[in-house]
Amino acid sequence: MSNATNTQVLLNSRPKGIPQAENFTISECPIIPPKNGQVLIRNHYLSVEPAMRGWICDAGNYSEPVGINTVMRSLAVGEIIESKSPDYHVGQHVLGMFGWQSHTTTDAANIDRVIDTSQLPISTALGILGINGLAAYFALLEVGLPKPGDTVLVSTAAGAVGSCVAQIAKIKGCKTIGITSSPEKIELCINEFGYDQAVSYNSPNFVEELANACADGIDVYFDNTAGRISDAALTLLNQRARVVICGTASISQWSPIPLGPRVERHLLVKRARMEGFVIFDYADRYHEGVKQLSEWILEGRLHYREEIKHGIEEAPDSIAALYRGDNLGKRLIKLAD
């Protein structure tokens, strides 16, 4: 293997706002042979996350920014093709922060988990059983605290996180309302993900349509967008409502911090709560989430969509595409079968 080539996507410049294709360069280099304690992984699927915007930007975030001229940070699933670790063997499928590259040579300690390939496709480890589904699971249940009969409003309702949130909320006996971007996605929300109602933020009557859909108020607002979508939602909170801030997809730049209507009075009068959520804080409970989500999928109670692009050359534009709302499911880059 050591003479074979590794194809990598490098960050070549720090974007202002949403990362674009031109912020990345595709480059080739020799595969590095694993040393003792290391494995060589051939990546099958690379992930694409809205959160990658934050992983790249210079502003304060929850992790160090990706360095210029280094491989773009990404979760990936792949197969071990060479192992110098006693803990792993060739042929195992594994998940980890392996980066946007065709091959990853890394310490075995950097493997997050071995993937059970017996029941569900390995791609699910990056979506519904990856940080998207896990974020939905822990953020809704631990921060949103839904009770049967609650109204749960979800922004980016058809997305990888939002669609999972809504289905878990439904399993927990809640009414679910989605905010999405198009009539096509409204259809998807209602027919595939079981939302009771969905509205489009691109409608000229969005604010009124949302108020009508939320006639009983909102008990949990699961926020993946921030911005004007949240501004409309906050006016509809019920007493003791919980706002889960899981993403800020509608704000392209946070430096300087954009202005919006102040939230203090809404929160005070409604005794409501807004709380931020980062999935990596729950790493030691992932197994619990994966187990429950897998069960629900196998029982047919939890549906997911994947939108798979083929070839690493799809990676550089893929974050921008997410923010354009092009996708109808978890966006993945497939490199190998």
Place this chain on the structure above:
Amino acid sequence: MSNATNTQVLLNSRPKGIPQAENFTISECPIIPPKNGQVLIRNHYLSVEPAMRGWICDAGNYSEPVGINTVMRSLAVGEIIESKSPDYHVGQHVLGMFGWQSHTTTDAANIDRVIDTSQLPISTALGILGINGLAAYFALLEVGLPKPGDTVLVSTAAGAVGSCVAQIAKIKGCKTIGITSSPEKIELCINEFGYDQAVSYNSPNFVEELANACADGIDVYFDNTAGRISDAALTLLNQRARVVICGTASISQWSPIPLGPRVERHLLVKRARMEGFVIFDYADRYHEGVKQLSEWILEGRLHYREEIKHGIEEAPDSIAALYRGDNLGKRLIKLAD
């Protein structure tokens, strides 16, 4: 008693923003004799609260707005001078929403509690043992969740609520930092209320001074102001910080909602929480708070200040005076000994 006169402060017009003296009229009417089940109370002290602004305004709040040409809503303490209730007798001192008036004829059910006059002055029932002290107690302990070693930042640090918050935080082993309005109040914060540090929001270098005072970040921000003071505080939150929204004193008008820097990204990246608090939600636990606060006062661990104005003619301007920051302690209107 029935031919005697009741002096009342009526709301004559709905203020835009902070209620001013001209929004009130002082008026006289005969005292209404109590019917069966009622008592007649001679009020000794009337309360003045920042929250009165909200009780008067038309915009959504947690209680019905005070009606035009009706007595201004207020907590008061007084002595029962006539009782037609089997549950109360003449000579008892009682607390309740008796309004800005010299005499109150009301159903016995409207009495919140009988005041123990044996250990502490009855005025304390409106301040440190009233909704100010109780708000400090329950909001800090139930929403702020301070842990030993935490840094607790308090806005309106020398005020009736803020000064109590800081002392309770200190009792709980926290470091306390205050935001107040003048060098005189900084002195008071440090010497009387035991703050570790205090800064003035009127300083031209406020943002830098606050950042220096909070060099270890902020674990609990007890917010009585909102506005630019909070904007500065939010940039200094530690991971998992709790922001308790107890008041919004720095914002004179909420309709239309004023703009400010968006909070979503701070909350997300720091996994922080903002939550609104209204003391009346804790009515069934007041006795617990009064008991603990009384003990701390009698042990010399909890200090309070009162600024007592004499005569009902002081009432109309008293809310505006609070917002001007004139007072150095809980503002009360004294009507009788």
